[in-house]
Amino acid sequence: MACSAWLFGGYNPHRSALNIDHANENLYHFPVVCNQCENTYCAKVCPADAIYRDQETGAIVVDQEKCVGCKKEFCHEYCPIKVIHVDPFTRKAYKCDLCGGSPRCVESCPTGALELVVRVNTDQEEDR
């Protein structure tokens, strides 16, 4: 809910950038967040080149000015875990931008279950 509040100024998990999937009568829960992929399918399929990596935070972000709200929704379609979304009202794409480096989901989690970790690749390249 903190995510939708950050992105849109109100609460609704369907409008947030991360998903929590539940299965088998709530026996299992799967939090699904953007991997900020190295091989960015969403950016590659974007016809407007609106998706890029923010050098400061390492997050893959959508340039709202550039996004043309194309009807094809390729970014969503080809995201392997469906964490780039299309806003039902503006039709533009949105996704986790790590809130500019200080994720609201981590900040607001009442049980401290979330944290931001930096992935270090074996070739010593640092990524997030």
Place this chain on the structure above:
Amino acid sequence: MNDGYMGKFLCVDLEAKTSLKLKVPDWLKQDYVGGKGFGAKLLSDLAPPGVDPLGPDNLLMFLTGPLCSTPAPAMRTCVVCKSPATHTFLDSYVGGRFGAEIKFAGYDGIIIRGTASDPVYLWIEDDRIEFRSAAKIWGSDALKANELIKQDLGHQEATVATIGQAGENGVLFSLICCEYNRQAGRGGAGAVMGSKKLKGIAIKGSQLVKVNRPDLFQQAVKKANRDIESAGDCSALTESGTSYAVPWSSSIGLLPYKNHSEQHDPKVNKIDDAAQDKHLFLGKSACFGCPIRCSQMGAVRTGKFASFVTDIIEYETVAMLGSNLAISNIRDIAYLNKLCDTLGMDSISAGAVIAFAFEAAEKELIQSPEKANLEFGSTKAAEHLLKSIALQEDELGKLLGQGVKKAAEQIGHDAPDFALHVKGLEIPGWGVKGSPGMGLAYATADRGACHQRGFPIGYEYGGALYKGEVVEPHSIEKKAEILIGDQNYLAGLDTLIKCDFGAFGVTAQSYIELLNAVTGLERPQSFIDELGERIWNLVRLFNLREGLDTGSDTLPAKLTGKALENGPLKGQRMKSEDLDLMLKEYYMIRNWDREGRPITKHLKQLGLNKERRFSIEKQLIAPENDEVKD
């Protein structure tokens, strides 16, 4: 205006297959807030006096409050209608995710009227309302119906509430199964939904819930979360849900055994939290936005009924389908609980009905069916009865499906003496012998015997202080005063709509800070109690209007009869003279007359004497421009 409300009710007419959007007027938000407040006002104003609970004019309402669907911790949803079991007000509170979606779809509540000509389910996706045929779903159990509705819609992400066969067949203790394992409607809301030929409601919404003062609200949420974190009861619920109360209740002598013949179970260690942890629990699950996550999900892996997924077996279910039936195999209890959930029945009332049947058979007032011998300790008999009640497939099932009150009246002899109910709602899983406060709580609860409208055991045995002082458990002194304070406070919180478990931690001050930040209004802490008192009186007026016999503010003969012969409270009893004395004091403090009717002067003080009425016509929003008609 950003005030936590969506500003609209969705009003559905199943007969005409039409839907209207109604404005939620400012006066309703200010004077009734939400949940129980909305329910009491809307049912009083919109249901015709004397309405048949199972007829088309009864309303079935799913209501929210300003804090629902926000990060305010441990909020639920409210189901309200006139009860077919008690013929009075029915309000029931349910967690899970279904209620949260009502606001995400853009509504503060759903009001359902009329009866469909053929079975239907509703599909609500923001402004789009569809009446879809449930012809192929009717007859299926509550969980299967959930699956079939999602399949039919092609929307796995919809959130669904359904009824099982018990609701379809008019069982007076049938419930509405809200996704997942969250049951709403003690008092027969499932039968009301079934009478409307409404099999389910699927909902999904994309609207945003906005608060008035976001920064203050975030601070208030953090404070409320800290309240929960530092409360021992909340930590115990996180650890093992309400099952932690099972050994405690038996050890203090309040766990009902064999239709409340005793109040402790010699085999309690087979059905307590440790037994459930060993045999059932696998992981935790939380209702929408709740940090407590009291739900312990698991599976029955061995034994006759293996295998199936099970939620925790809640305290009440362990008490009513376990100890009260002298069944001590936790896997068996899990199976009986699953039957209740899938067939769509209240496990409290179902347990009470089976216990009543076992005692009646013991006394040779009813005959056992061919397939099972009705006797305490028999899982087979309990299973047989649950199925025959829900499916209404034989005379015994039809008799017991009406609840213990009506069944006992038909059986005659001394059956009404051990039919354990108040006003037609079965007594839950806490004994009253040795706990006079709880006896008074059952006798006066607005929906009939309920442990959630006030829980004096918390003071009598749980260590809670009243105005800084220890409360003597066995005495009747101050019990009416203590109970009224709790009833008012909890009714006030039921407008928000709090979960009882959240309220174990969140303080009154924190609730009011949450409410003020979300609405932008400045209310003092006393607002909750005052609001609760007004609503409690409004519900009383509704119940009196619907023919409540005030003589029914009492307990069944078995509970005011002989003293306990065993257990920690051996020798304790609940004297009817004591109950009468407490009741007299209760009426006096409530400003009700000797017959339990609110006096006019007090109604005036509460602002209930010349009230504005909620009218559908006046609040209608024209479909084109979303403007109020007048």
